[in-house]
Every structure is written in C-alpha cells, then in structure tokens.
Amino acid sequence: DTAVSQTPKYLVTQMGNDKSIKCEQNLGHDTMYWYKQDSKKFLKIMFSYNNKELIINETVPNRFSPKSPDKAHLNLHINSLELGDSAVYFCASSQDRETEAFFGQGTRLTVV
Amino acid sequence: AQTVTQSQPEMSVQEAETVTLSCTYDTSESDYYLFWYKQPPSRQMILVIRQEAYKQQNATENRFSVNFQKAAKSFSLKISDSQLGDAAMYFCAYRIKYSGGGADGLTFGKGTHLIIQP
Numbered sequence: 001d002t003a004v005s006q007t008p009k010y011l012v013t014q015m016g017n018d019k020s021i022k023c024e025q026n027l028g029h030d031t032m033y034w035y036k037q038d039s040k041k042f043l044k045i046m047f048s049y050n051n052k053e054l055i056i057n058e059t060v061p062n063r064f065s066p067k068s069p070d071k072a073h074l075n076l077h078i079n080s081l082e083l084g085d086s087a088v089y090f091c092a093s094s095q096d097r098e099t100e101a102f103f104g105q106g107t108r109l110t111v112v
Numbered sequence: 113a114q115t116v117t118q119s120q121p122e123m124s125v126q127e128a129e130t131v132t133l134s135c136t137y138d139t140s141e142s143d144y145y146l147f148w149y150k151q152p153p154s155r156q157m158i159l160v161i162r163q164e165a166y167k168q169q170n171a172t173e174n175r176f177s178v179n180f181q182k183a184a185k186s187f188s189l190k191i192s193d194s195q196l197g198d199a200a201m202y203f204c205a206y207r208i209k210y211s212g213g214g215a216d217g218l219t220f221g222k223g224t225h226l227i228i229q230p
Contacts, residue, residue, distance in 0.1 A: 033217055041201055045217035055216050097210035100147055101218060103157035
C-alpha cells in the first residue's frame with residue numbers, strides 16, 4: 001500500500017564504494033525526484049525526472065546519477081562515495097510539476 | 113533564485129494551545145504554490161497544507177490553517193488545539209508554476225522544530 005517506497009532504509013558503506021538506492025511509486029505519477037537532507041535537516045532538490053526529461057541541480061556532483069527504467073521507478077546511483085555524501089536521501093513523486101510531492105520514507109546513507 | 117526563510121529554529125507550545133509558525137519567501141514570480149510539510153521523528157515527510165498563490169482564500173485542513181499574505185510574501189502556519197502528535201519539524205516549501213524547462217521541484221526553508229509541552 002506504500003505510495004512511494006525506497007530501499008534500503010539504512011545504508012552504511014565505505015568511502016570509494018559505489019551504491020544504489022531504489023525508489024518505486026504506485027501513484028501513477030508522471031514526475032519523480034530525489035532530494036538530499038543534510039545533517040542540519042536542510043532539504044535540497046537533486047534531480048527531477050518527467051517523461052524522460054531529466055533536470056539536474058547544478059550543484060550535484062556527477063558521481064550521482066538517476067536511472068529510470070520506467071515511469072514508476074527512479075533509482076539513484078552514487079559512485080566513489082565520499083564522507084560528505086552522508087545524508088538522508090528522499091525520493092518523491094508528484095502528479096505533475098505543479099502539484100504537491102509525496103515522499104518516500106528516506107534512506108539514511110552513512111559513509112565511513 | 114527563490115528562497116524560503118523560516119526564522120524560528122524552534123518553537124514550544126502547551127498542549128491544547130495555538131501556535132503559529134512563520135515563513136517568508138522571495139520570488140519574482142506571480143504564480144506559484146506554497147506548502148507546509150511535517151517531518152516527525154519517523155523521518156517521513158508528510159504534507160500538511162497547500163496554497164495556490166492566485167487563490168486569495170487561506171487554505172485550511174482541520175486544525176491547520178495558513179495566513180497567506182502575497183504582497184508581504186508571507187505564509188504562516190497556525191496549529192490550533194496542539195496535540196502531542198504534532199511534535200515534529202515543520203518545513204515551509206515553495207514551488208514555481210511550471211512553464212517548461214529550467215528549475216523544478218520544491219525549495220524548502222530550514223525548518224522549525226515544534227515541541228509540544230504536555
């Protein structure tokens with residue numbers, strides 16, 4: 001029944017590793033997003049994806065890449081993980097680019 | 113660029129009382145959307161209320177209501193009859209009315225931590 005689900009909820013990994021976070025939405029929404037919440041709780045958009053159009057926040061390092069196998073999924077791949085990548089990553093979706101976003105439960109990534 | 117400011121890092125209120133969380137934003141756009149999201153300790157982001165800038169009437173959802181002052185670029189959230197379950201981080205967010213291309217997604221404020229005193 002979960003509208004937007006992410007896996008895993010927690011991820012601990014070593015510096016330099018490559019990892020992925022999966023996201024699926026069953027709301028039939030057209031647009032999906034990835035947000036990053038830092039240690040001070042500040043939320044910032046990383047990517048939005050709509051109808052195969054990807055919009056990237058210019059501050060996101062190119063080690064981060066979203067992959068969308070279909071409209072219901074938007075996975076986040078992170079290469080060469082760094083300590084500063086430690087954060088909570090939220091997937092979200094919305095019906096279109098004007099309506100409210102529905103969030104997943106977040107993935108807490110810890111890089112050691 | 114749009115910015116959202118929440119000037120109260122933390123607020124405390126007695127159970128059953130009313131509290132108002134403030135939010136101001138900066139934009140050159142005339143058509144946009146404003147939201148309040150709640151993040152309890154469970155980490156889940158929950159939509160509380162939504163306001164469309166072209167609507168003058170303030171949005172209301174049960175005990176939650178907003179005071180939207182477009183000219184002042186202010187969007188405060190009032191919680192009436194506060195309950196223990198209202199304890200959470202509250203984030204104000206802005207979203208431009210999409211017109212094709214360019215920036216997208218929500219711009220968030222830094223949040224207000226709301227404490228409910230029993």
